[in-house]
Amino acid sequence: MTSPVNFVSLLFPNVTQLDLTGPVQLFSRLPGANIHLAWHRLEPVATDSGFSILPTTTFDTAPQADILMVPGGQGAFELMDDALALDFVRRQAQNAKYVTSVCTGAFVLGAAGLLEGRRATTHWASHPLLELLGAIPEQARVVRDGNLITGGGVTSGIDFALTVAGEVYDAATARAVQLTMEYDPQPPFDAGSPARPEADQDQVRRSMAGARDSREPFVARAAARLY
Template sequence: MTEPLRIVSLLFPNVTQLDLTGPAQVFRHLPGTEHHLAWHTLDPVPTDAGFSIVPTTTIQDAPQADVLFVPGGQGAFELFDDAVALDFLRRQAPGARYVTSVCTGSFALGAAGLLDGRRATSHWGSLPLLEGLGAIPVAERVVRDGNVVTGAGVSSGIDFALTLAAEIFGPEVAKGVQLGIEYDPAPPFDAGAPGRPEANPAQVEATRASAAANRGPLVEKAAARLAERRAAAESAG
């Protein structure tokens, strides 16, 4: 019997729910696939949308992932101080076929030391800060560098999941899922990204400034920890 494809998503408080649930809706239609939501406990985890999501497993009991996935949200930055969660990512990554994220989930991967020298993307508001964690920021909706696949902000998660589905199962399977979930975007405004004709330049500037002020120091602290970890590893070696 063929082993199932195991997708393990790291769930955490203050996750942006669509970062997780958008890809999850794609994943559930893929053949022979298990999707595990891992956190410290099995208690409901609050999202940034005012409702909670229930984990299916704990970090300790989660199976080895074929696809390791980290969604984003402010909670991704709070993971910088969660040594257990970061160690979980470090342990899982070597055995995973794909190491992936959506939105600011890439910052958690970076804080775990998994994006060194890798091209990666994130939400446009925080994207430049990703360089501080060793990544090469790329302003594209889905970015692949080797076995690392990252999606940009929030709604990009569906594009990311369909891209991954095509990579693993083939384009026809991915197209069938896209049709089944009626993913046929036709937004009422052309304002969905910086530089689009109807995007508000003042909002773009304010969002980037807020990210730099509020998240920049957290990234600097995480980068310092990474440098200490590398130095310790070199000394031990």
């Protein structure tokens, strides 16, 4: 893709900030990248980490995205009831080269009707709920289905962003940014997913039950509007 490249991400209250800031940090290192954070208004938006982030544009003034991204967090489920936000996602997706999400941002894409019959992933705790929105859930760090690229939970956003960089630019450019950011993960514990040997399976069961109880009503309402 020739420069400039517009990366447009939703920014919304109670976003998981690393879902947003991890990929955005990587995207900002790419040649010709223009980063746009879109919300209803140009005022500070509180994240789930105790600090706020300023939008750079509104739904009405945002440029057409080359790469549209929706990050996750509990706020993503509340966003599923926001008709204006969903309309923005649909409009942007029509002409975006890539439509993408990180973590539970996939549910916003689903609520906008963009996951029907498409393979997608999200955070493991909410993964089974994707099917309610017509998606084909796939357990993976990053899943690509045509121009749809979805990342798993939170830290998967870095792998996701490198995947997007490789698609939009090329592998050499993605590798150069990976080196610049010293992305060379070597975690001191082996509990990073339910499948890892040190993962606490009681925690897995509690987290999945909690996610189902707190998030399924939002997903069910969105599914009812779609079908």
